[in-house]
Amino acid sequence: MKITRFASLLAGLLVSSQLLAAPTLPTDSLLQLKMPLTSQRNEAVELPALAGKPLLITMFYGNCKTACPVILHSVKATVDALPAAQRERITALLVSLDPEHDTAQSLGHMAHEQGMSAAPWLFAVSDSDTHTRQLAASLGIRYRKLENGEINHSSKLIVTDRQGRIVASSDKLGNKADPAIVAALQAQLK
Protein backbone atom coordinates (compact mmCIF):
# COMPACT_ATOMS: atom_id res chain seq x y z
CA MET A 1 0.00 0.00 0.00
CA LYS A 2 2.81 2.34 0.90
CA ILE A 3 4.59 1.51 -2.29
CA THR A 4 1.53 2.16 -4.41
CA ARG A 5 0.94 5.52 -2.83
CA PHE A 6 4.55 6.28 -3.26
CA ALA A 7 4.68 5.44 -6.92
CA SER A 8 1.50 7.33 -7.69
CA LEU A 9 2.84 10.32 -5.82
CA LEU A 10 6.02 10.21 -7.81
CA ALA A 11 4.02 9.84 -11.01
CA GLY A 12 1.98 12.84 -9.98
CA LEU A 13 5.09 14.90 -9.41
CA LEU A 14 6.42 14.06 -12.82
CA VAL A 15 3.15 14.66 -14.64
CA SER A 16 2.19 17.91 -12.97
CA SER A 17 5.51 19.52 -13.66
CA GLN A 18 4.51 19.45 -17.31
CA LEU A 19 1.33 21.50 -17.08
CA LEU A 20 3.10 24.65 -18.12
CA ALA A 21 5.56 25.38 -20.85
CA ALA A 22 7.02 28.18 -22.95
CA PRO A 23 7.90 30.88 -20.40
CA THR A 24 8.26 33.52 -23.10
CA LEU A 25 4.51 33.78 -23.67
CA PRO A 26 2.54 36.44 -21.75
CA THR A 27 1.33 35.27 -18.37
CA ASP A 28 -2.32 35.33 -19.47
CA SER A 29 -1.77 33.49 -22.76
CA LEU A 30 -3.85 30.40 -23.50
CA LEU A 31 -0.92 28.96 -25.41
CA GLN A 32 0.87 28.25 -22.13
CA LEU A 33 -1.46 25.36 -21.43
CA LYS A 34 0.51 22.18 -21.68
CA MET A 35 -1.94 19.78 -23.22
CA PRO A 36 -1.40 17.12 -25.85
CA LEU A 37 -3.54 17.77 -28.93
CA THR A 38 -3.84 15.81 -32.16
CA SER A 39 -5.09 17.44 -35.36
CA GLN A 40 -7.44 16.22 -38.10
CA ARG A 41 -4.27 15.48 -40.07
CA ASN A 42 -3.16 13.16 -37.24
CA GLU A 43 -0.31 15.48 -36.30
CA ALA A 44 0.64 16.65 -32.82
CA VAL A 45 -0.42 20.26 -32.21
CA GLU A 46 1.87 22.25 -29.92
CA LEU A 47 -0.07 25.20 -28.52
CA PRO A 48 3.01 27.47 -28.18
CA ALA A 49 3.69 26.89 -31.88
CA LEU A 50 0.37 28.57 -32.71
CA ALA A 51 1.73 31.91 -31.51
CA GLY A 52 2.17 34.44 -34.30
CA LYS A 53 -1.34 34.31 -35.76
CA PRO A 54 -4.60 35.48 -34.18
CA LEU A 55 -6.77 32.54 -33.18
CA LEU A 56 -10.48 31.97 -33.61
CA ILE A 57 -11.34 29.22 -31.12
CA THR A 58 -14.38 27.18 -30.29
CA MET A 59 -15.15 23.81 -28.74
CA PHE A 60 -17.59 21.24 -30.07
CA TYR A 61 -17.97 17.50 -30.37
CA GLY A 62 -18.29 15.20 -33.32
CA ASN A 63 -21.33 13.14 -32.43
CA CYS A 64 -23.44 16.20 -31.88
CA LYS A 65 -26.70 16.58 -33.76
CA THR A 66 -28.00 19.79 -32.25
CA ALA A 67 -25.80 22.75 -31.52
CA CYS A 68 -22.59 21.67 -33.20
CA PRO A 69 -23.77 22.13 -36.79
CA VAL A 70 -24.72 25.64 -35.71
CA ILE A 71 -21.27 26.13 -34.22
CA LEU A 72 -19.57 24.91 -37.40
CA HIS A 73 -21.75 27.18 -39.54
CA SER A 74 -21.06 30.08 -37.30
CA VAL A 75 -17.31 29.69 -37.24
CA LYS A 76 -17.32 29.18 -41.01
CA ALA A 77 -19.42 32.30 -41.53
CA THR A 78 -16.95 34.24 -39.40
CA VAL A 79 -13.97 33.13 -41.48
CA ASP A 80 -15.90 33.74 -44.72
CA ALA A 81 -16.61 37.28 -43.58
CA LEU A 82 -12.89 38.02 -43.78
CA PRO A 83 -11.39 39.09 -47.12
CA ALA A 84 -9.78 36.02 -48.75
CA ALA A 85 -6.28 37.37 -48.25
CA GLN A 86 -6.82 37.62 -44.51
CA ARG A 87 -8.15 34.10 -44.01
CA GLU A 88 -4.71 32.54 -44.30
CA ARG A 89 -3.40 34.85 -41.65
CA ILE A 90 -5.47 33.41 -38.82
CA THR A 91 -5.84 29.96 -37.29
CA ALA A 92 -9.37 28.70 -36.70
CA LEU A 93 -9.02 26.14 -33.93
CA LEU A 94 -11.89 23.76 -33.14
CA VAL A 95 -11.22 21.56 -30.14
CA SER A 96 -13.25 18.48 -29.28
CA LEU A 97 -15.10 18.26 -25.96
CA ASP A 98 -15.21 14.49 -26.33
CA PRO A 99 -11.75 12.88 -26.32
CA GLU A 100 -13.45 9.59 -25.47
CA HIS A 101 -15.06 9.34 -28.92
CA ASP A 102 -13.51 11.90 -31.25
CA THR A 103 -10.27 10.84 -32.94
CA ALA A 104 -7.91 12.35 -35.48
CA GLN A 105 -9.63 10.15 -38.05
CA SER A 106 -13.19 11.19 -37.15
CA LEU A 107 -12.16 14.85 -37.08
CA GLY A 108 -10.47 14.43 -40.45
CA HIS A 109 -13.63 12.93 -41.86
CA MET A 110 -15.76 15.75 -40.48
CA ALA A 111 -13.36 18.41 -41.72
CA HIS A 112 -13.41 16.87 -45.18
CA GLU A 113 -17.22 16.68 -45.23
CA GLN A 114 -17.51 20.31 -44.22
CA GLY A 115 -14.84 21.50 -46.65
CA MET A 116 -12.69 22.56 -43.71
CA SER A 117 -9.65 20.33 -44.26
CA ALA A 118 -7.01 22.90 -45.12
CA ALA A 119 -5.66 25.99 -43.36
CA PRO A 120 -6.85 28.06 -41.61
CA TRP A 121 -8.88 25.16 -40.21
CA LEU A 122 -7.36 23.20 -37.38
CA PHE A 123 -9.47 20.55 -35.67
CA ALA A 124 -7.93 19.04 -32.57
CA VAL A 125 -8.67 16.56 -29.82
CA SER A 126 -6.79 16.10 -26.55
CA ASP A 127 -5.94 12.89 -24.74
CA SER A 128 -8.19 13.16 -21.69
CA ASP A 129 -11.18 14.83 -20.08
CA THR A 130 -8.80 16.46 -17.60
CA HIS A 131 -6.85 18.32 -20.27
CA THR A 132 -10.02 19.13 -22.18
CA ARG A 133 -11.57 20.65 -19.05
CA GLN A 134 -8.46 22.77 -18.50
CA LEU A 135 -8.83 24.35 -21.91
CA ALA A 136 -12.59 24.81 -21.46
CA ALA A 137 -12.00 26.43 -18.07
CA SER A 138 -9.49 28.82 -19.63
CA LEU A 139 -11.96 29.74 -22.36
CA GLY A 140 -14.96 30.07 -20.05
CA ILE A 141 -16.75 27.26 -21.89
CA ARG A 142 -19.01 25.15 -19.68
CA TYR A 143 -19.98 21.58 -20.44
CA ARG A 144 -21.16 18.39 -18.88
CA LYS A 145 -21.51 14.89 -20.19
CA LEU A 146 -24.82 13.08 -20.01
CA GLU A 147 -25.12 9.36 -19.49
CA ASN A 148 -26.45 8.90 -23.04
CA GLY A 149 -23.19 10.24 -24.47
CA GLU A 150 -24.50 13.69 -25.33
CA ILE A 151 -22.70 16.73 -24.00
CA ASN A 152 -24.44 19.87 -22.81
CA HIS A 153 -22.19 22.81 -23.49
CA SER A 154 -22.17 26.53 -23.89
CA SER A 155 -21.54 27.74 -27.43
CA LYS A 156 -18.90 30.36 -27.71
CA LEU A 157 -16.44 31.82 -30.21
CA ILE A 158 -13.25 33.28 -28.82
CA VAL A 159 -10.68 35.53 -30.50
CA THR A 160 -7.12 35.81 -29.23
CA ASP A 161 -4.27 38.06 -30.21
CA ARG A 162 -1.12 36.68 -31.82
CA GLN A 163 0.17 35.56 -28.44
CA GLY A 164 -2.92 33.69 -27.34
CA ARG A 165 -4.49 36.32 -25.10
CA ILE A 166 -8.29 36.46 -25.26
CA VAL A 167 -9.43 39.75 -26.77
CA ALA A 168 -13.07 39.03 -27.64
CA SER A 169 -15.73 36.38 -27.33
CA SER A 170 -19.28 35.90 -28.52
CA ASP A 171 -22.14 33.58 -27.76
CA LYS A 172 -24.23 34.94 -30.62
CA LEU A 173 -23.88 31.90 -32.81
CA GLY A 174 -25.90 31.48 -35.96
CA ASN A 175 -25.64 31.37 -39.73
CA LYS A 176 -24.33 34.90 -39.87
CA ALA A 177 -21.04 36.08 -38.47
CA ASP A 178 -21.07 38.24 -35.37
CA PRO A 179 -19.67 41.58 -36.64
CA ALA A 180 -17.94 42.20 -33.32
CA ILE A 181 -15.96 38.98 -33.69
CA VAL A 182 -15.00 39.71 -37.29
CA ALA A 183 -13.88 43.19 -36.26
CA ALA A 184 -11.86 41.78 -33.37
CA LEU A 185 -10.05 39.39 -35.73
CA GLN A 186 -9.33 42.15 -38.25
CA ALA A 187 -8.00 44.39 -35.52
CA GLN A 188 -5.42 41.70 -34.77
CA LEU A 189 -4.37 41.55 -38.42
CA LYS A 190 -3.44 45.24 -38.69
Next chain:
Amino acid sequence: MRHPLYLLGGLLLALISLPGHGADYLPVPGGRFRSALPVDDKPVTVAPFLLRSQPVTNAEFQAFVSRQPQWQRGKVPSLLAGGSYLSHWADPVRPGDIAPNIPVTHVSWFAASAFCESEGARLPRWHEWELAAAADAQRADARQDPAWRARILRWYERPATGSLPPVGRDANLWGITDLHGAIYEWVEDFNGLFVTVDSRSQGEQKTLETCGAAALSLDDRENYAILMRIAMLSALAGRDTLSTLGFRCARDVPATPPAAAPIKRETS
Protein backbone atom coordinates in the same frame (compact mmCIF):
# COMPACT_ATOMS: atom_id res chain seq x y z
CA MET B 1 17.40 9.15 -20.05
CA ARG B 2 17.09 9.74 -16.32
CA HIS B 3 20.12 8.94 -14.22
CA PRO B 4 19.37 6.40 -11.47
CA LEU B 5 20.53 8.90 -8.86
CA TYR B 6 18.07 11.44 -10.18
CA LEU B 7 15.30 8.91 -9.81
CA LEU B 8 16.45 8.09 -6.30
CA GLY B 9 16.42 11.77 -5.49
CA GLY B 10 12.88 11.98 -6.80
CA LEU B 11 11.86 9.08 -4.59
CA LEU B 12 13.45 10.70 -1.55
CA LEU B 13 11.70 13.95 -2.36
CA ALA B 14 8.43 12.07 -2.63
CA LEU B 15 9.11 10.43 0.73
CA ILE B 16 9.89 13.68 2.48
CA SER B 17 6.91 15.38 0.97
CA LEU B 18 4.41 12.66 1.79
CA PRO B 19 1.48 14.56 3.21
CA GLY B 20 0.83 14.35 6.93
CA HIS B 21 -1.54 12.10 8.78
CA GLY B 22 -4.59 13.90 7.44
CA ALA B 23 -4.20 12.81 3.85
CA ASP B 24 -6.03 9.51 4.02
CA TYR B 25 -8.15 8.51 1.10
CA LEU B 26 -11.23 6.65 2.28
CA PRO B 27 -13.60 4.55 0.19
CA VAL B 28 -17.03 5.96 -0.54
CA PRO B 29 -19.48 3.51 -2.08
CA GLY B 30 -21.18 4.73 -5.23
CA GLY B 31 -24.58 3.84 -6.55
CA ARG B 32 -27.68 5.45 -7.98
CA PHE B 33 -27.92 8.88 -6.44
CA ARG B 34 -30.64 11.51 -6.54
CA SER B 35 -28.68 14.68 -7.17
CA ALA B 36 -29.90 18.20 -6.56
CA LEU B 37 -28.52 18.81 -10.05
CA PRO B 38 -30.09 15.95 -11.97
CA VAL B 39 -29.12 14.98 -15.47
CA ASP B 40 -32.21 14.42 -17.64
CA ASP B 41 -34.30 14.45 -14.43
CA LYS B 42 -33.01 11.02 -13.49
CA PRO B 43 -30.82 9.78 -10.64
CA VAL B 44 -27.15 9.65 -11.61
CA THR B 45 -24.84 6.66 -11.31
CA VAL B 46 -21.74 7.30 -9.24
CA ALA B 47 -18.95 4.73 -9.35
CA PRO B 48 -17.25 3.88 -6.03
CA PHE B 49 -14.35 6.23 -5.38
CA LEU B 50 -11.79 7.26 -2.78
CA LEU B 51 -12.09 10.66 -1.15
CA ARG B 52 -9.50 12.54 0.85
CA SER B 53 -10.86 12.46 4.38
CA GLN B 54 -9.92 16.10 5.05
CA PRO B 55 -9.62 19.27 2.99
CA VAL B 56 -6.10 20.27 1.98
CA THR B 57 -4.52 22.47 4.66
CA ASN B 58 -2.22 25.48 4.53
CA ALA B 59 0.67 23.28 5.71
CA GLU B 60 0.06 20.77 2.92
CA PHE B 61 -0.25 23.48 0.31
CA GLN B 62 2.91 25.11 1.61
CA ALA B 63 4.78 21.84 1.09
CA PHE B 64 3.33 21.68 -2.42
CA VAL B 65 4.45 25.17 -3.49
CA SER B 66 7.90 24.44 -2.07
CA ARG B 67 8.17 21.33 -4.26
CA GLN B 68 6.63 23.05 -7.27
CA PRO B 69 7.70 26.72 -7.23
CA GLN B 70 5.77 27.44 -10.42
CA TRP B 71 2.65 27.44 -8.22
CA GLN B 72 3.96 30.11 -5.85
CA ARG B 73 2.19 33.44 -5.64
CA GLY B 74 3.92 35.79 -8.04
CA LYS B 75 5.21 32.98 -10.24
CA VAL B 76 1.97 31.38 -11.34
CA PRO B 77 0.70 32.68 -14.71
CA SER B 78 -2.39 34.87 -14.45
CA LEU B 79 -4.14 32.48 -16.82
CA LEU B 80 -4.12 29.90 -14.02
CA ALA B 81 -4.64 31.98 -10.87
CA GLY B 82 -6.11 35.42 -10.28
CA GLY B 83 -4.58 38.30 -8.39
CA SER B 84 -5.79 37.22 -4.95
CA TYR B 85 -4.21 33.74 -5.19
CA LEU B 86 -2.78 32.92 -1.73
CA SER B 87 -3.01 36.64 -0.98
CA HIS B 88 -3.64 35.92 2.72
CA TRP B 89 -0.24 34.25 3.15
CA ALA B 90 2.63 36.21 4.68
CA ASP B 91 4.84 35.59 1.64
CA PRO B 92 4.88 33.33 -1.43
CA VAL B 93 6.14 30.27 0.47
CA ARG B 94 4.81 30.78 4.01
CA PRO B 95 1.32 31.17 5.44
CA GLY B 96 2.74 33.26 8.29
CA ASP B 97 0.05 33.95 10.87
CA ILE B 98 -2.46 31.74 9.07
CA ALA B 99 -2.85 28.47 10.98
CA PRO B 100 -1.20 25.48 9.28
CA ASN B 101 -4.03 23.06 10.07
CA ILE B 102 -6.95 24.99 8.62
CA PRO B 103 -8.11 24.50 5.03
CA VAL B 104 -6.11 26.37 2.43
CA THR B 105 -8.29 28.89 0.60
CA HIS B 106 -7.58 31.58 -2.01
CA VAL B 107 -6.60 28.81 -4.43
CA SER B 108 -7.68 28.59 -8.06
CA TRP B 109 -9.17 25.51 -9.71
CA PHE B 110 -6.00 25.08 -11.74
CA ALA B 111 -3.81 25.15 -8.61
CA ALA B 112 -6.13 22.78 -6.76
CA SER B 113 -6.03 20.37 -9.71
CA ALA B 114 -2.23 20.52 -9.78
CA PHE B 115 -2.03 19.80 -6.05
CA CYS B 116 -4.24 16.75 -6.46
CA GLU B 117 -2.13 15.53 -9.37
CA SER B 118 0.88 15.77 -7.08
CA GLU B 119 -0.85 13.30 -4.75
CA GLY B 120 -1.65 10.97 -7.61
CA ALA B 121 -5.24 12.15 -7.37
CA ARG B 122 -7.75 14.49 -8.98
CA LEU B 123 -10.48 16.81 -7.78
CA PRO B 124 -13.74 15.03 -6.95
CA ARG B 125 -16.55 15.39 -9.46
CA TRP B 126 -19.64 17.23 -8.29
CA HIS B 127 -21.82 14.14 -7.99
CA GLU B 128 -19.10 12.38 -5.98
CA TRP B 129 -18.80 15.33 -3.63
CA GLU B 130 -22.56 15.66 -3.29
CA LEU B 131 -22.97 11.94 -2.57
CA ALA B 132 -20.27 11.98 0.11
CA ALA B 133 -21.76 15.13 1.62
CA ALA B 134 -25.25 13.62 1.81
CA ALA B 135 -24.17 11.37 4.70
CA ASP B 136 -24.23 12.25 8.35
CA ALA B 137 -22.54 10.22 11.08
CA GLN B 138 -25.10 7.40 10.93
CA ARG B 139 -26.83 7.53 7.57
CA ALA B 140 -25.60 7.40 3.98
CA ASP B 141 -28.29 9.89 2.99
CA ALA B 142 -29.49 12.22 5.72
CA ARG B 143 -30.83 14.83 3.33
CA GLN B 144 -34.50 14.32 4.10
CA ASP B 145 -33.97 14.99 7.79
CA PRO B 146 -35.09 18.56 8.54
CA ALA B 147 -32.89 18.70 11.65
CA TRP B 148 -29.77 17.82 9.60
CA ARG B 149 -30.63 20.40 6.95
CA ALA B 150 -31.20 23.06 9.54
CA ARG B 151 -27.86 22.36 11.17
CA ILE B 152 -26.00 22.71 7.88
CA LEU B 153 -27.86 25.85 6.94
CA ARG B 154 -26.78 27.53 10.14
CA TRP B 155 -23.27 27.75 8.74
CA TYR B 156 -24.46 29.86 5.84
CA GLU B 157 -26.18 32.22 8.24
CA ARG B 158 -23.03 32.92 10.20
CA PRO B 159 -21.05 35.88 8.91
CA ALA B 160 -17.73 34.82 7.45
CA THR B 161 -15.49 36.47 10.00
CA GLY B 162 -12.57 35.13 11.95
CA SER B 163 -10.38 32.17 11.20
CA LEU B 164 -11.56 28.91 9.69
CA PRO B 165 -11.71 25.96 12.11
CA PRO B 166 -8.94 23.32 11.98
CA VAL B 167 -9.69 20.33 9.75
CA GLY B 168 -10.98 17.06 11.20
CA ARG B 169 -14.45 18.00 12.40
CA ASP B 170 -17.74 16.18 11.89
CA ALA B 171 -16.65 12.85 10.42
CA ASN B 172 -19.55 11.31 8.53
CA LEU B 173 -20.49 7.68 7.98
CA TRP B 174 -17.60 7.26 5.51
CA GLY B 175 -15.08 8.96 7.80
CA ILE B 176 -15.01 12.09 5.64
CA THR B 177 -14.76 15.31 7.65
CA ASP B 178 -15.47 19.01 7.15
CA LEU B 179 -17.85 18.61 4.22
CA HIS B 180 -20.16 21.21 5.71
CA GLY B 181 -19.62 24.15 7.93
CA ALA B 182 -16.19 25.44 6.98
CA ILE B 183 -15.52 26.05 3.29
CA TYR B 184 -16.81 25.74 -0.23
CA GLU B 185 -14.83 23.20 -2.25
CA TRP B 186 -13.70 23.07 -5.86
CA VAL B 187 -14.87 20.12 -7.93
CA GLU B 188 -13.31 18.83 -11.13
CA ASP B 189 -16.39 19.61 -13.22
CA PHE B 190 -17.19 23.00 -11.69
CA ASN B 191 -17.68 24.32 -15.22
CA GLY B 192 -20.30 21.67 -15.90
CA LEU B 193 -22.74 22.79 -13.22
CA PHE B 194 -24.91 25.04 -15.31
CA VAL B 195 -28.62 24.56 -15.29
CA THR B 196 -29.83 25.07 -18.85
CA VAL B 197 -31.25 22.18 -20.90
CA ASP B 198 -28.86 22.17 -23.81
CA SER B 199 -27.14 24.45 -26.25
CA ARG B 200 -30.06 24.47 -28.67
CA SER B 201 -31.42 27.16 -26.42
CA GLN B 202 -28.45 29.41 -27.08
CA GLY B 203 -29.41 33.03 -27.26
CA GLU B 204 -31.64 32.67 -24.24
CA GLN B 205 -29.34 30.14 -22.68
CA LYS B 206 -28.85 30.80 -19.03
CA THR B 207 -25.49 29.61 -17.82
CA LEU B 208 -26.23 30.76 -14.32
CA GLU B 209 -23.93 33.68 -13.87
CA THR B 210 -25.56 34.76 -10.65
CA CYS B 211 -27.03 33.03 -7.65
CA GLY B 212 -30.67 32.77 -6.84
CA ALA B 213 -33.01 32.53 -9.77
CA ALA B 214 -31.52 29.42 -11.31
CA ALA B 215 -31.98 27.49 -8.09
CA LEU B 216 -35.65 27.26 -9.01
CA SER B 217 -34.92 25.08 -11.99
CA LEU B 218 -32.97 22.63 -9.87
CA ASP B 219 -34.46 19.49 -8.47
CA ASP B 220 -34.27 19.74 -4.74
CA ARG B 221 -35.18 23.24 -3.74
CA GLU B 222 -35.57 22.25 -0.11
CA ASN B 223 -31.87 21.52 0.08
CA TYR B 224 -30.84 25.13 0.03
CA ALA B 225 -27.34 24.50 1.37
CA ILE B 226 -26.47 22.32 -1.62
CA LEU B 227 -28.09 24.74 -4.06
CA MET B 228 -25.93 27.54 -2.67
CA ARG B 229 -22.86 25.48 -3.48
CA ILE B 230 -24.01 24.75 -7.01
CA ALA B 231 -24.85 28.40 -7.63
CA MET B 232 -21.51 29.45 -6.18
CA LEU B 233 -19.39 26.99 -8.18
CA SER B 234 -21.22 27.62 -11.42
CA ALA B 235 -20.52 31.34 -11.18
CA LEU B 236 -16.75 30.87 -10.94
CA ALA B 237 -13.95 30.89 -13.50
CA GLY B 238 -11.06 28.48 -13.16
CA ARG B 239 -8.60 31.19 -12.15
CA ASP B 240 -10.85 32.66 -9.45
CA THR B 241 -9.92 32.45 -5.77
CA LEU B 242 -11.99 33.18 -2.68
CA SER B 243 -11.36 33.32 1.05
CA THR B 244 -14.02 30.64 1.67
CA LEU B 245 -13.13 28.31 -1.21
CA GLY B 246 -10.74 25.39 -0.71
CA PHE B 247 -10.63 21.81 -1.93
CA ARG B 248 -9.92 18.16 -1.28
CA CYS B 249 -8.91 15.45 -3.73
CA ALA B 250 -10.30 12.11 -4.88
CA ARG B 251 -9.07 8.98 -6.59
CA ASP B 252 -10.59 6.26 -8.66
CA VAL B 253 -10.76 2.91 -6.92
CA PRO B 254 -7.68 1.05 -8.15
CA ALA B 255 -8.31 -1.91 -10.40
CA THR B 256 -7.70 -5.24 -8.65
CA PRO B 257 -5.14 -6.57 -8.05
CA PRO B 258 -3.58 -3.26 -7.00
CA ALA B 259 -0.47 -2.68 -9.05
CA ALA B 260 2.08 0.07 -8.66
CA ALA B 261 0.90 3.12 -10.58
CA PRO B 262 2.75 3.41 -13.87
CA ILE B 263 5.10 6.34 -14.09
CA LYS B 264 3.65 8.28 -16.95
CA ARG B 265 6.06 10.48 -18.83
CA GLU B 266 5.95 12.09 -22.17
CA THR B 267 9.03 12.20 -24.25
CA SER B 268 9.98 15.76 -24.89
